[in-house]
Amino acid sequence: xxxxxxxxxxxxxxxxxxxxxxxxxxxxxxxxxxxxxxxxxxxxxxxxxxxxxxxxxxxxxxxxxxxxxxxxxxxxxxxxxxxxxxxxxxxxxxxxxxxxxxxxxxxxxxxxxxxxxxxxxxxxxxxxxxxxxxxxxxxxxxxxxxxxxxxxxxxxxxxxxxxxxxxxxxxxxxxxxxxxxxxxxxxxxxxxxxxxxxxxxxxxxxxxxxxxxxxxxxxxxxxxxxxxxxxxxxxxxxxxxxxxxxxxxxxxxxxxxxxxxxxxxxxxxxxxxxxxxxxxxxxxxxxxxxxxxxxxxxxxxxxxxxxxxxxxxxxxxxxxxxxxxxxxxxxxxxxxxxxxxxxxxxxxxxxxxxxxxxxxxxxxxxxxxxxxxxxxxxxxxxxxxxxxxxxxxxxxxxxxxxxxxxxxxxxxxxxxxxxxxxxxxxxxxxxxxxxxxxxxxxxxxxxxxxxxxxxxxxxxxxxxxxxxxxxxxxxxxxxxxxxxxxxxxxxxxxxxxxxxxxxxxxxxxxxxxxxxxxxxxxxxxxxxxxxxxxxxxxxxxxxxxxxxxxxxxxxxxxxxxxxxxxxxxxxxxxxxxxxxxxxxxxxxxxxxxxxxxxxxxxxxxxxxxxxxxxxxxxxxxxxxxxxxxxxxxxxxxxxxx
Amino acid sequence: xxxxxxxxxxxxxxxxxxxxxxxxxxxxxxxxxxxxxxxxxxxxxxxxxxxxxxxxxxxxxxxxxxxxxxxxxxx
Numbered sequence: 148x149x150x151x152x153x154x155x156x157x158x159x160x161x162x163x164x165x166x167x168x169x170x171x172x173x174x175x176x177x178x179x180x181x182x183x184x185x186x187x188x189x190x191x192x193x194x195x196x197x198x199x200x201x202x203x204x205x206x207x208x209x210x211x212x213x214x215x216x217x218x219x220x221x222x223x224x225x226x227x228x229x230x231x232x233x234x235x236x237x238x239x240x241x242x243x244x245x246x247x248x249x250x251x252x253x254x255x256x257x258x259x260x261x262x263x264x265x266x267x268x269x270x271x272x273x274x275x276x277x278x279x280x281x282x283x284x285x286x287x288x289x290x291x292x293x294x295x296x297x298x299x300x301x302x303x304x305x306x307x308x309x310x311x312x313x314x315x316x317x318x319x320x321x322x323x324x325x326x327x328x329x330x331x332x333x334x335x336x337x338x339x340x341x342x343x344x345x346x347x348x349x350x351x352x353x354x355x356x357x358x359x360x361x362x363x364x365x366x367x368x369x370x371x372x373x374x375x376x377x378x379x380x381x382x383x384x385x386x387x388x389x390x391x392x393x394x395x396x397x398x399x400x401x402x403x404x405x406x407x408x409x410x411x412x413x414x415x416x417x418x419x420x421x422x423x424x425x426x427x428x429x430x431x432x433x434x435x436x437x438x439x440x441x442x443x444x445x446x447x448x449x450x451x452x453x454x455x456x457x458x459x460x461x462x463x464x465x466x467x468x469x470x471x472x473x474x475x476x477x478x479x480x481x482x483x484x485x486x487x488x489x490x491x492x493x494x495x496x497x498x499x500x501x502x503x504x505x506x507x508x509x510x511x512x513x514x515x516x517x518x519x520x521x522x523x524x525x526x527x528x529x530x531x532x533x534x535x536x537x538x539x540x541x542x543x544x545x546x547x548x549x550x551x552x553x554x555x556x557x558x559x560x561x562x563x564x565x566x567x568x569x570x571x572x573x574x575x576x577x578x579x580x581x582x583x584x585x586x587x588x589x590x591x592x593x594x595x596x597x598x599x600x601x602x603x604x605x606x607x608x609x610x611x612x613x614x615x616x617x618x619x620x621x622x623x624x625x626x627x628x629x630x631x632x633x634x635x636x637x638x639x640x641x642x643x644x645x646x647x648x649x650x651x652x653x654x655x656x657x658x659x660x661x662x663x664x665x666x667x668x669x670x671x672x673x674x675x676x677x678x679x680x681x682x683x684x685x686x687x688x689x690x691x692x693x694x695x696x697x698x699x700x701x702x703x704x705x706x707x708x709x710x711x712x713x714x715x716x717x718x719x720x721x722x723x724x725x726x727x728x729x730x731x732x733x734x735x736x737x738x739x740x741x742x743x744x745x746x747x748x749x750x751x752x753x754x755x756x757x758x759x760x761x762x763x764x765x766x767x768x769x770x771x772x773x774x775x776x777x778x779x780x781x782x783x784x785x786x787x788x
Numbered sequence: 789x790x791x792x793x794x795x796x797x798x799x800x801x802x803x804x805x806x807x808x809x810x811x812x813x814x815x816x817x818x819x820x821x822x823x824x825x826x827x828x829x830x831x832x833x834x835x836x837x838x839x840x841x842x843x844x845x846x847x848x849x850x851x852x853x854x855x856x857x858x859x860x861x862x863x
Binding site: 205208236237239243268387390393394427428429430521522523525529535627628629630631 | 813814818822823830833844845
């Protein structure tokens, strides 16, 4: 049995998915978190079922790539049951999509999620009545607590066994007449595709759906015929045919809502509105934004610094012990030192900062603060020539560049995706943030670290402006249209699970690479090979005024950014970095690391999203930016001191 | 008048949406069609986006888009 979880953004699809799949999909209180669909195999009452978590779509009309992806999957014929998840507190809008799913003529179950939220708004829904009107089972749930999910899957199973399809809800008579006329024309003229019902196809063509129109355009006489139908509809109603259909569907949804639900009392006075009054305020909103990020910064640094110091001292003692044990210059010493330094790097340097960072980010995501940031920052994004929605990949970029690059799919124009993909790789990811914290904040001062973050934002803004002038995107590009979801207080367990999911990724993927890399460097040192790499990179390190042995760390940093940091201590032969590098050198090194070539995983993501040329261009671009900035930093401090 | 001219905390009814199919579809998905009632919640700083409520959900709209939504005040 193949189930597809489908619905509008932020209605809780991923929460339900995680509930059955264990923690696999990232959830957050932000429309559009799932851009790529996740799949899991699970067992429901003895049935093997493949469950797909589709990206949220507001409608089934061709929109951004994430929406197209969802639609392609639903039309592929690989779906036995559509599990339509809706936010019960936003029923009118959600039902419009439900009506479109019904047009697909696939067995379906409606999950009325967030029932608690609907109740708070005073909306009472007659589940039985709604089920009768739509002809499909309707199950009320509160996914965040798991309530109703058992019943939900019982219904999914029943629908699957009975192959029970929903009712086709009819539009007004004159419109239905045109749909059926066009349907029969398509039936005889169009290469039959039984996966796409002809009524659905007819409606989409009347809606001027870009994707289907493009397919038909080749068959000229058919295209002419379709245009005739569109004109017919326009003449009767006096508005464009797509508007006729969408208004009609809207009216149908309103009608369903009125028949199946009652508003029993006006929404209770919601303290969340008072919060929003301040959080989205013209002036105080920005103060709060600055405060939140400053607090976040101190939270990470406070915890990380507190843990890093004693752990590093401990590991240093152990490394000293190793020297006594194996004797200087022995292979055993180099190997064991490499391993220990790799382990130490993970425990003492990366995790102390990474864990609080990821937990903090999860909390901000889950309560729903990020869309408010998008609202506040929209105007500034426009000033640098970017779309307001670009803020989403940027914020995700502080976690990891790979999901950030994939999140550019929420942008509509390829030029736009291209620019934002390149820029987002320059945002320091968790690994680079760790480096900034462990080197600059820890060794120099927290304010110096803040200055690096500020410089980073400034540089991204400047290059945003330059790139958007170089690669202009169509004027037709729409401004911001973003849903601002209500604040949520998800159970602490969910937030911790999500953080753990991301931390585990470091532990199982990155950490082994760190240890292997560390051993490799130790071997290179033993055999004297690192000298060649350092020699090869000496023009760069020389120009930047960095110590000669730093060269190798830059190469290893391409695998994982954390490697540069861990190897720095190894290459320099001491963990007391300040004894061999000046503060200026540390800052220059950090600036370079922050901007230069993205790590391999990110390059792979770029390759996939914006192509080989785009990925290569990003490498050249970030490398030149990093060299220029690092040089400028060196010159700046040379003059100041 | 256009939506961006509505005062904060006033309600207005959508009469028409100026512009092509793209904007109509995007707004329709958010539950904004001719005939729908919108509450203006707040303006963003400078010429930043506006925040409205429609059918119980909050939506942020850029000023450019808001100026293409023709409305009449109802309250």
